[in-house]
Amino acid sequence: MKIARPLRRLIEAFEKLPGIGPKTAQRLTYYLLHVPQAELEEFAKGLSSLKKDTVVCSICKNVSENDPCEICSDVHRDKETILVVEQPLDILAFEKTGKYFGSYHVLHGAINPLENIGPDEIFIEPLIQRLKKNGKTLKEIIIATNPTMEGEATSMYLNKKLKAQSSRIKISRLGMGVPTGADLEYSDETTLTQAIEGRRQI
Numbered sequence: 001m002k003i004a005r006p007l008r009r010l011i012e013a014f015e016k017l018p019g020i021g022p023k024t025a026q027r028l029t030y031y032l033l034h035v036p037q038a039e040l041e042e043f044a045k046g047l048s049s050l051k052k053d054t055v056v057c058s059i060c061k062n063v064s065e066n067d068p069c070e071i072c073s074d075v076h077r078d079k080e081t082i083l084v085v086e087q088p089l090d091i092l093a094f095e096k097t098g099k100y101f102g103s104y105h106v107l108h109g110a111i112n113p114l115e116n117i118g119p120d121e122i123f124i125e126p127l128i129q130r131l132k133k134n135g136k137t138l139k140e141i142i143i144a145t146n147p148t149m150e151g152e153a154t155s156m157y158l159n160k161k162l163k164a165q166s167s168r169i170k171i172s173r174l175g176m177g178v179p180t181g182a183d184l185e186y187s188d189e190t191t192l193t194q195a196i197e198g199r200r201q202i
Contacts, residue, residue, distance in 0.1 A: 007029055007030075007033075010025075010029045010032070011025045011026055011029045012025075014028050014029060053065060055067045057069035057072055059072040059130070060072050060103060060104045060105050060106060061105060061106040061107075061108060061123045061126060062088050062091055062104060062106050063088045063106075071091075071103065071104060072103065076101075077101055077102060077103060078101050078102040078103070079102075079103055079134070079137060079138075080102070080137060080138060080139040080140065081102030081103065081138075081139060081140045081141075081142065082102065082103045082104065082105050082127075082130070082138065082140075082141045082142070083100060083102055083103070083104050083105070083141075083142045083144050083196075084104075084105045084107065084127065084141060084142065084143050084144055084145065084158065085104060085105070085106055085107070085144050085145070086106075086107050086108075086109060086110050086145050086146055086151065086154070087106065087107075087108065087109075088106050088108075090106075090144065091104050091106065093192055094144070094192055094196075096189050096192075097189045097192045097193045097196070098189075099192075099193045099196055100196055102142075105123070105126075105127045105130065106123065107122040107123050107124065107127075107145070107154065108122055108123055109121065109122040110122065110145055110146065110148070110150035110151050110153070110154040111150060111153045111154045111157055112150045112153075119157060119161075122154075124157075124158065124161065127141075127158075127162075128161060128162070128165060131162060131165050131166060131169070132165065135165070135166055135168075135169070138166075138169050139169065139170060140169065140170040140171075140172060141162055141169060141170070141171050141172070142172050142173070142174065142196070142199055143155045143158055143159065143171065143172070143173050143174070143202070144173075144174050145158075147174075155173060155202075158171075159171055159173075159202050170201055171201065171202055172199040172201050172202060173199060173202045174196065174199050
């Protein structure tokens, strides 16, 4: 059976998204057929403004409406600690714990040679520059990359690079609580709180 062109276009668009196969793409497309037009237009508006109305914070590389972002602009945040994460979603997970009040740095990925992602493809250099600029006030950098092979490789690389810049600053890694192979964005508040409190120096 030939599928109408607008439906086919949307199915193909959904299939490009991570984790969505052909059947899921078809189900989503046919589901949206029954959504009121006003809601569809609101959905389309949200999609079109996704990149137009957001910026990458020049300090921490988080995605925000403003530069610097809300967290970097907050004078009440602890500027002596930086928690390094792979993705902006990880910040949301840590903020939900209500237990971390320092600064962040988002790498936007992890070192993964199989995918041709090296240190230059993620935001490692801006972190080094932050250390050089704020080295006198910084006390600790917590590496909170995911407990995966890529996350561990990134952690080891960061540890080496950061220690080469300063021997005074404490470099630590998230403690036990986050299972190996898990993504931080899916961890609950209790697990992440235990991971922050149980961090170890590396």
